[in-house]
Amino acid sequence: MSNSLQGFDVRAATFAADVDHAFWLNFWISIVLGLSVIIPMIYFAWKYRESNVKDEEIENVTHNTTLEIAWTLIPTAMLMVLFYYGYTSMQALRTMPAVSESIVVQVEGSKWKWKYEYPANKAGHVHKITSVYDKKLGGVQRGLYVPKGQNIILEMTSPLNDVIHSYFVPAFRMKEDVVPGRITKQWFNSNVVGEYVVECAEYCGTAHSYMYSKVVVMEVEDYNKWFESTAKSPFEDPDAAEIPKGQQLYEDNGCAGCHSIDTDATLVGPSLKGIGAKHDAAYLKDAIVNPDKVVPEGFYPGVMPPFALPDADVDELVKYMQSAK
Numbered sequence: 436m437s438n439s440l441q442g443f444d445v446r447a448a449t450f451a452a453d454v455d456h457a458f459w460l461n462f463w464i465s466i467v468l469g470l471s472v473i474i475p476m477i478y479f480a481w482k483y484r485e486s487n488v489k490d491e492e493i494e495n496v497t498h499n500t501t502l503e504i505a506w507t508l509i510p511t512a513m514l515m516v517l518f519y520y521g522y523t524s525m526q527a528l529r530t531m532p533a534v535s536e537s538i539v540v541q542v543e544g545s546k547w548k549w550k551y552e553y554p555a556n557k558a559g560h561v562h563k564i565t566s567v568y569d570k571k572l573g574g575v576q577r578g579l580y581v582p583k584g585q586n587i588i589l590e591m592t593s594p595l596n597d598v599i600h601s602y603f604v605p606a607f608r609m610k611e612d613v614v615p616g617r618i619t620k621q622w623f624n625s626n627v628v629g630e631y632v633v634e635c636a637e638y639c640g641t642a643h644s645y646m647y648s649k650v651v652v653m654e655v656e657d658y659n660k661w662f663e664s665t666a667k668s669p670f671e672d673p674d675a676a677e678i679p680k681g682q683q684l685y686e687d688n689g690c691a692g693c694h695s696i697d698t699d700a701t702l703v704g705p706s707l708k709g710i711g712a713k714h715d716a717a718y719l720k721d722a723i724v725n726p727d728k729v730v731p732e733g734f735y736p737g738v739m740p741p742f743a744l745p746d747a748d749v750d751e752l753v754k755y756m757q758s759a760k
């Protein structure tokens with residue numbers, strides 16, 4: 436996945452063609468209507484320029500019925516055509532399919548990560564995925580996994596202490612705000628297997644431009660195999676050694692999006708490399724739960740949200756931070 440606005444070269448959702456159709460129709464009708472005003476305007480300005488017209492030649496024209504009817508009806512008809520295609524394509528996006536025929540995924544957007552939560556699988560396992568942009572790797576490791584040809588409904592929200600984001604998938608031509616304290620929805624059905632970039636389309640602060648995720652459309656069998664498993668992603672080696680709890684929490688909470696832990700690089704916040712040698716556990720714990728209490732020099736309060744995590748999780752995170760030498 437590249438770090439640029441991409442996705443408009445494919446139409447990977449069922450309604451994408453309708454949206455494009457409405458867009459291009461809008462574009463060309465606007466050009467025609469615009470030029471039909473601008474070209475005569477320039478022509479008349481030139482024709483009736485001051486040096487070219489004598490006062491006595493100016494007639495008092497009251498009206499021209501034919502012309503007036505024409506310039507009312509033609510643009511009205513064109514705009515009604517626009518309205519029709521705009522409205523019907525919007526309907527396609529805004530009418531949610533039946534929940535019984537869809538997979539409903541909870542989406543949470545926050546500074547600066549996306550989280551997905553699926554319904555429980557047959558074994559009762561609930562997939563929870565954190566999608567965060569990794570500057571070192573230049574992409575997101577995990578995303579929203581969906582089967583091809585299925586209705587997917589996204590129920591989206593943002594935490595109350597966060598800001599407005601917007602879930603935008605250019606390849607699907609769909610975009611909707613993600614608002615603290617409110618649930619917004621959108622849906623799609625993709626028939627093209629592939630990976631599609633998700634971008635945050637609402638300016639939400641420092642790392643807005645890195646608030647990426649991805650939608651991975653998979654063959655139905657591959658999806659089902661993953662969904663019924665407990666694997667974090669369909670592409671992870673099931674035999675890989677389990678990663679330590681602290682590291683897992685670090686990934687799941689999207690810490691890596693803002694804090695480098697194995698290099699000295701400053702991302703949004705300070706690097707955590709070697710932090711255990713500089714501060715004790717109590718300080719580190721505070722830094723997670725109450726980040727504005729002590730803000731390191733060169734950084735600003737209010738950037739990092741406080742993390743309301745169970746005590747045991749905070750302890751694991753602190754241990755992981757202390758281990759980063």
Ligand code: CUA
Nearest residue numbers: 600635639643
């Ligand atoms: Cu989230 Cu911009």
